[in-house]
Amino acid sequence: MSGQNISKSTLQRLPLYLNHLKSLPENTSGNISATAIAEAIKLNDVQVRKDLASVSKSGKPKVGYNTKELIKELEVFLGYENNNNAIIVGAGKLGMALMGYIGFKEYGLNILMAFDTDKNVVNEQELVMPIEKLPEICRRMRIKIGIITVPASFAQEVCNLLVESGVLAIWNFAPVHLNVPDGILVQNENMAASLAVLSNHLSEKMNN
Amino acid sequence: MSGQNISKSTLQRLPLYLNHLKSLPENTSGNISATAIAEAIKLNDVQVRKDLASVSKSGKPKVGYNTKELIKELEVFLGYENNNNAIIVGAGKLGMALMGYIGFKEYGLNILMAFDTDKNVVNEQELVMPIEKLPEICRRMRIKIGIITVPASFAQEVCNLLVESGVLAIWNFAPVHLNVPDGILVQNENMAASLAVLSNHLSEKMNN
DNA sequence: TAGATTGTTAATCGATTAACAATC
DNA sequence: TAGATTGTTAATCGATTAACAATC
Incomplete structure (x- = not known):
């Protein structure tokens, strides 16, 4: 169910996104855009958007992603909650x-x-x-x-x-x-x- | 002088070639072809030939490379003799x-x-x-x-x-x-x- | 409504692979 | 000479990036 048809290069970038999200101060608005992530870690914004789309369905136009939700989705996808x-x-x-x-x-x-x-x-x-x-x-x-x-x-x-x-x-x-x-x-x-x-x-x- | 204009992917394969060459028994003919290396480490032969061409000029049609010479060239190129x-x-x-x-x-x-x-x-x-x-x-x-x-x-x-x-x-x-x-x-x-x-x-x- | 953002379709780019000519 | 091999030029493939349509 999880993790089908995702390219190796995408997979290898996901921990970078997760790490960046976790490093953000808690107080911020609660939402974040792929563009902002891309800017922070110096990647192309379309690439980040595509990568995130393969992990999450919770992105909303004009709004972006809910940070906590996206963190959760990445952690689950990457199996960080498994052992x-x-x-x-x-x-x-x-x-x-x-x-x-x-x-x-x-x-x-x-x-x-x-x-x-x-x-x-x-x-x-x-x-x-x-x-x-x-x-x-x-x-x-x-x-x-x-x-x-x-x-x-x-x-x-x-x-x-x-x-x-x-x-x-x-x-x-x-x-x-x-x-x-x-x-x-x-x-x-x-x-x-x-x-x-x-x-x-x-x-x-x-x-x- | 050394190491100009060589792609990162090529660079990262060179240690594999070197490692394979070193693993060969000493007694063999003394020469080895890019094709044989490619076969052994499951890469495309043209790729190996191109990679080696960027490190060595000693390849000869029908003969291949002198194994010892190629080992030396790779070691020098990779800086294994530096400190x-x-x-x-x-x-x-x-x-x-x-x-x-x-x-x-x-x-x-x-x-x-x-x-x-x-x-x-x-x-x-x-x-x-x-x-x-x-x-x-x-x-x-x-x-x-x-x-x-x-x-x-x-x-x-x-x-x-x-x-x-x-x-x-x-x-x-x-x-x-x-x-x-x-x-x-x-x-x-x-x-x-x-x-x-x-x-x-x-x-x-x-x-x- | 206008602007920001998502997600998708098309274009570009680089690396890999195939075809081929050159040569010991 | 024929075969094996190198090295190069052209074709293919996959990943990245650009352009654009959809939407809260």
Whole structure:
């Protein structure tokens, strides 16, 4: 029912709108226009209007959107009121950091535990489990989101294991392409790609 | 000289190519074609060929690229052999995790220290400095890269401070748009956007 | 009524992909 | 020479933006 036929680029802008709305002082009139949002976050107003139209039917000509209502609609649409359980594979620095990061709770993501092959990092008290237990735990707890923070060379293997264990969406921090069957989503968080952009900008700047 | 006129999308794919090349066994013929790379990472072959053409002149018809040479060219282009010093603003969980993450070294990124406004987290022995020292340190050490991991509501303010302190490229982990003067690059690493994509996929799956 | 705003249809733009010519 | 591959020019596609009609 929710979230059909919405482009990935639209989807990725929605949190920006939500964040902006939440940052507004409570006292303001109660309504806000797509134009005002666009102005604030430096996007095209038609784009914002189109994006919002795919989430809400409550926009009114001359009036705009009721701010609180729109916030609510965005939160529901983005699933911030759900509690999506997830697990992490790869209990290195990055993996443990993500597991410890409380900020994801706000977005409805609940990271339950991590898995690793390395016996030295496994520590069941601290919720770092041996990888062998992954399939059974994922099935039993109906985990649908897997986060991959292993080195690139192991990522595909881990991905396969997650898919076999019933995971439907994968958040991939390894800088590699993952092959998955139809119906499984891979969202890449490629920090190497970001660094490429930063580094390229600097080398352009420096050589002028 | 390096890195002119190259699209952001191309730039972001380059690390994937490099990673794939490095993953190949040493013993293979020594040459590789754009077609083979494209096949391996499931991209269009023309796209790979175009991307590589913007980095290397060493491709030869019928032969392809010399693997080692291409690896070298990509590494140089991506600045992996440089040592770009960077600082982090926001010494919370995420900030400290990024600071502790050794993986960035490989990409030529060297995170020297973190800054925070909170006196309780400041700890100069552990390289967490009070924000007041940021401008002077950045100028003195000629820091060109700033990483923002503060809450969304402080991000613009921190961004301004970084720009005033001579930073030229900003890696922004806060889910907000940042306004910067011409010539300053902002690269957004918007995890909320990624989570939106994951969550939307799950809600589609669940409602079928 | 006039103005502000929504939502839609059409035009533009950039990136991807296809077709093809050049070459070791 | 024939085949594989590069690199380029043209076609396609999707997303963004502009123009405009509808409406509180």
